Amino acid sequence: MNVGLFIPCYIDQFYPNAAIATLKLLQKLGVKVSYPIHQTCCGQPMANSGFEHLTTGCNELFIKNFAEFDYIVSPSGSCVLHVKEHLHSHEEEEKAQGVRKKVYELTEFLTDILKVDKLTARFPHKVGVHQSCHGQRGLKMSQMTELVAEPFSKPMQLLQMVQDLELVELSRPDECCGFGGTFCVAEEAISVKMGKDRVADHVNHGAQYITAADMSCLMHMEGILRRQNSQVKVLHIAEILNAEEV
Amino acid sequence: MSTGTKDHAGLADIFNEDEARVDWHDETLWFVRAKRDKAAHTLPEWEALRENASKIKDNVLSNLHDYLLQFEAKAQQNGITVHWAADAKEHNEIVTSILKAQSVTRIVKSKSMLTEECHLNEHLQQNGIEVIDTDLGERIVQLAEEPPSHIVLPCIHKKKEEIGELFHEHLGTPQGESDPQFLTAAARVHLREKFLTRKAAITGVNFAIAETGEFVVCTNEGNADMGAHLADVHIACMGIEKIIPKRKHLAVFLRLLARSATGQPITTYSSHFNKPRAGQEMHLVLVDNGRTKQLGRADFRNSLKCIRCGACMNTCPVYRRSGGHSYHTAIAGPIGSILAPNLDMKEYADLPFASTLCGSCTNVCPVKINIHEQLYKWRQVIVKEGYADKKKAVAMKAMEFTLSHPFVYKNAGKAGRWVIKHAPFMVNNNLNLWYKQREMPEPPKQSFSEWYKKNNNE
Numbered sequence: 001m002n003v004g005l006f007i008p009c010y011i012d013q014f015y016p017n018a019a020i021a022t023l024k025l026l027q028k029l030g031v032k033v034s035y036p037i038h039q040t041c042c043g044q045p046m047a048n049s050g051f052e053h054l055t056t057g058c059n060e061l062f063i064k065n066f067a068e069f070d071y072i073v074s075p076s077g078s079c080v081l082h083v084k085e086h087l088h089s090h091e092e093e094e095k096a097q098g099v100r101k102k103v104y105e106l107t108e109f110l111t112d113i114l115k116v117d118k119l120t121a122r123f124p125h126k127v128g129v130h131q132s133c134h135g136q137r138g139l140k141m142s143q144m145t146e147l148v149a150e151p152f153s154k155p156m157q158l159l160q161m162v163q164d165l166e167l168v169e170l171s172r173p174d175e176c177c178g179f180g181g182t183f184c185v186a187e188e189a190i191s192v193k194m195g196k197d198r199v200a201d202h203v204n205h206g207a208q209y210i211t212a213a214d215m216s217c218l219m220h221m222e223g224i225l226r227r228q229n230s231q232v233k234v235l236h237i238a239e240i241l242n243a244e245e246v
Numbered sequence: 247m248s249t250g251t252k253d254h255a256g257l258a259d260i261f262n263e264d265e266a267r268v269d270w271h272d273e274t275l276w277f278v279r280a281k282r283d284k285a286a287h288t289l290p291e292w293e294a295l296r297e298n299a300s301k302i303k304d305n306v307l308s309n310l311h312d313y314l315l316q317f318e319a320k321a322q323q324n325g326i327t328v329h330w331a332a333d334a335k336e337h338n339e340i341v342t343s344i345l346k347a348q349s350v351t352r353i354v355k356s357k358s359m360l361t362e363e364c365h366l367n368e369h370l371q372q373n374g375i376e377v378i379d380t381d382l383g384e385r386i387v388q389l390a391e392e393p394p395s396h397i398v399l400p401c402i403h404k405k406k407e408e409i410g411e412l413f414h415e416h417l418g419t420p421q422g423e424s425d426p427q428f429l430t431a432a433a434r435v436h437l438r439e440k441f442l443t444r445k446a447a448i449t450g451v452n453f454a455i456a457e458t459g460e461f462v463v464c465t466n467e468g469n470a471d472m473g474a475h476l477a478d479v480h481i482a483c484m485g486i487e488k489i490i491p492k493r494k495h496l497a498v499f500l501r502l503l504a505r506s507a508t509g510q511p512i513t514t515y516s517s518h519f520n521k522p523r524a525g526q527e528m529h530l531v532l533v534d535n536g537r538t539k540q541l542g543r544a545d546f547r548n549s550l551k552c553i554r555c556g557a558c559m560n561t562c563p564v565y566r567r568s569g570g571h572s573y574h575t576a577i578a579g580p581i582g583s584i585l586a587p588n589l590d591m592k593e594y595a596d597l598p599f600a601s602t603l604c605g606s607c608t609n610v611c612p613v614k615i616n617i618h619e620q621l622y623k624w625r626q627v628i629v630k631e632g633y634a635d636k637k638k639a640v641a642m643k644a645m646e647f648t649l650s651h652p653f654v655y656k657n658a659g660k661a662g663r664w665v666i667k668h669a670p671f672m673v674n675n676n677l678n679l680w681y682k683q684r685e686m687p688e689p690p691k692q693s694f695s696e697w698y699k700k701n702n703n704e
Contacts, residue, residue: 057650
């Protein structure tokens with residue numbers, strides 16, 4: 001199995017540790033992973049702002065970088081959802097379709113393809129899980145509280161395999177954090193208020209860490225936590241699943 | 247509704263100046279969402295019911311022409327006078343002419359979002375006709391000279407103390423009295439006199455049944471019935487999408503409507519109007535006002551499935567924290583944001599962007615409208631039609647160039663991180679909207695791609 005590692009632009013630039021943990025975790029699980037060095041971005045920031053027509057260059061570049069792999073794996077549910085729903089190509093639509101089918105968010109790749117049932121990680125802390133909307137409602141990584149349906153959660157299933165990790169319950173288990181791409185500056189007041197409320201839910205329930213399968217939500221919540229001088233930290237789920245704390 | 251030049255973000259900014267109030271508004275609506283969840287979970291067949299409702303509405307939208315004509319014929323047989331209005335103006339003129347023909351100058355009106363959409367009250371007032379809204383929430387906002395902020399809970403943005411003040415001023419209740427039961431009793435006395443003295447009543451329509459020519463009005467207060475039964479003239483106003491094929495389909499929608507709206511198993515009154523009683527005139531106005539245009543937009547047509555339950559507003563994290571008035575349109579929230587651009591794309595160009603695309607609205611929608619996907623699609627349309635912010639368009643073009651060229655991207659990333667690290671004052675200021683209430687991410691020494699080149703020899 002040949003896996004292409006897709007690292008979203010802002011993770012590449014600001015959160016390399018999340019990317020390193022993703023790579024190491026996959027390698028630890030026996031997967032052959034390569035990182036195509038000329039990748040940039042999936043084009044989502046433009047598309048969600050109404051400029052999907054400007055994403056042609058990003059799409060072609062993405063196909064060039066990733067079409068050859070058996071699977072494409074990324075530590076971001078939101079970027080994966082964008083590729084799955086909106087990646088097209090004028091010249092190579094067949095390849096685009098292939099890419100759309102084989103792109104996976106990290107935790108769903110672990111539970112659905114690798115069928116991981118144990119991990120060696122240890123993380124002796126209280127952790128709150130933020131269910132990022134695009135991963136949850138878009139990729140269906142967890143059941144959604146709006147629906148009358150059986151509960152499940154792929155990220156939590158994995159976190160439960162981590163030794164000494166304690167999950168905290170939240171009052172609103174799947175409310176949006178308010179990041180929303182350019183929404184975070186275009187609707188600054190609402191974005192921040194949503195973020196403050198989300199952070200408070202975790203803090204009030206005793207979380208020491210907030211984790212998620214999307215770094216963008218965490219970046220937003222981290223900005224708020226640090227402004228509040230909070231001791232609570234954010235950590236991408238890959239860093240917890242790969243943790244070797246003793 | 248006029249809000250000056252402010253868009254959703256600007257109006258939301260103002261709403262957020264009072265954080266405690268935002269918390270209260272959010273909690274109040276979340277409570278309704280939680281009640282809805284509880285009610286939905288009492289029905290194991292809930293998801294099948296939604297699917298069923300969605301399919302019935304698909305059928306309606308595909309056969310709207312035939313159902314409308316069938317409905318018209320049956321309604322006429324029953325003795326109802328049917329009118330057709332192409333737009334809001336025609337609708338308002340029809341209603342006014344019916345009232346003028348009867349020399350009516352004072353009327354009662356139960357809740358109808360269609361008449362809000364058409365700004366009927368203003369039109370009637372300009373024609374010397376006084377309108378009393380009889381839904382308690384609507385009466386409250388009417389006294390406050392405000393539009394409703396929510397389609398099911400029109401005065402949800404008002405605290406009981408503020409309502410007490412209004413009632414003291416307009417209805418003469420004791421100053422400082424804010425007990426909800428006391429205030430409701432005062433409103434009851436006040437409205438009873440209106441019901442008894444007004445000769446004409448306007449109601450909305452929740453469902454109109456093609457098979458029988460009857461229409462159904464759902465209220466919790468019985469105010470539609472009080473108005474219609476006491477009046478010599480009953481005028482019901484409905485959007486053409488309110489048609490359902492058969493009576494049996496009503497069961498599906500009535501089970502969904504109140505559970506989705508307020509978490510009740512059913513609305514207190516679901517009143518069927520078949521024909522005028524002896525000596526009464528019954529009029530029904532069928533209104534298009536952009537609906538056929540929306541029907542012609544493949545990506546947006548199923549927004550017409552909406553049964554106006556308001557569940558998308560209650561669940562929307564943006565609506566709960568920005569208030570209904572920030573949407574500056576008759577129908578606020580997620581559903582309003584996909585309906586309004588059809589009516590006026592320039593005026594409402596901001597609304598599809600007033601969302602994080604979290605998708606919760608789509609999940610609660612009882613008729614399974616893909617609301618968040620339509621928000622995304624409206625964004626594309628609005629940009630293509632040239633209604634996007636010009637500065638944003640320039641920024642997006644620059645972003646496109648950077649992200650399409652790996653080497654430009656690597657250098658831009660380096661430069662960005664260098665700036666944050668060595669000249670934080672360039673980004674950490676109030677012109678940077680991220681930084682206003684959030685810290686910037688700490689710039690790492692190297693990007694992942696730089697680390698990978700050094701550390702990974704595959």
